[in-house]
Amino acid sequence: MTINFDKVPAYIRREIDPPASPVARDARNKTVGRIQEWLNFHDFRTGIDGDFGPATEACVKDFQRAQGKAASGKVDKATWELLVRPMTTALKAPAGVAQMSAQEAVLTVANQHVEQHPIEIGGANCGPWVRLYCGGNDGRDWAWCAGFVTLVMQQAYFYRDARPPIRGSVSCDSLAAQAKEAGLFIPEREVSSGRKPWQEMGAACIFLRRRTDSDWTHTGIATDGTGEPRELVFSTIEGNTNDEGSREGFEACRRKRGVAGGNYDFIAFS
Secondary structure: OOOOOOOOOHHHHHHHOOOOOOEOOOOEOHHHHHHHHHHHHOOOOOOOOOEOOHHHHHHHHHHHHHOOOOOOOOEOHHHHHHHOHHHHHHHOOOOOHHHOOHHHHHHHHHHHHHOOOOEOOOOOOOOHHHHHHOOOOOOOOOOOHHHHHHHHHHHHHHHOOOOOOOOOOOOHHHHHHHHHHHOOEEOHHHHHOOOOOHHHHOOOEEEEEEEEOOEEEEEEEEEEEEOOHHHOEEEEEEEEEOOOOOOOOOEEEEEEEEOOOOOEEEEOOO
């Protein structure tokens, strides 16, 4: 699938561009590791060791059959594009994005990502989705909630031919600092007191889960706030979480969160 996110950085290209030639049995390299990751994503499970052995070949054949293709066991351009289609789908330009408000565009792109079910593959904070959201990096130290927010924001503004209101970061604390510098940081007390009505946030904003006045531990996209200010409930799309709302989960998903007792601050989009 061709995407029109035409300034894709090299680290993303490494995830989505097909190999120069078909990859087959006995190959040993990073490309094989990526193939194995995507096979696991599609529920054709095998080890992720960069070694194209008989188990990997069997999984490729099973994947090809499931896609209605000839089971060659070789990963050519067509098979590769089927493997990475969830990521290229997440990165494509939404229909009508240029006519959307910034908040609508961010929400649309966030939905586009979560519908592909980004998950960790191969260990904590590992896999192609984590690398997508963390500048090509993955591994235990790369918590990816802020990276998820940043990539979604950058993609949405890119497709509107506009500059994002903050640079973005893989750090929640850095997101907060950038928002304060830009005058876009909204403390929880402004929302829970009613001084900042939720409706003024627009279709979407960023939430930050606060541990102390200078430390934020989790973030995501927030939308659809309902209820009285002190009991306001909002919907979220967030990465590196799970159904329990953990800040160190394994997937991107939709949740509900409540302002009351939650220690949430917010970042508005310009």
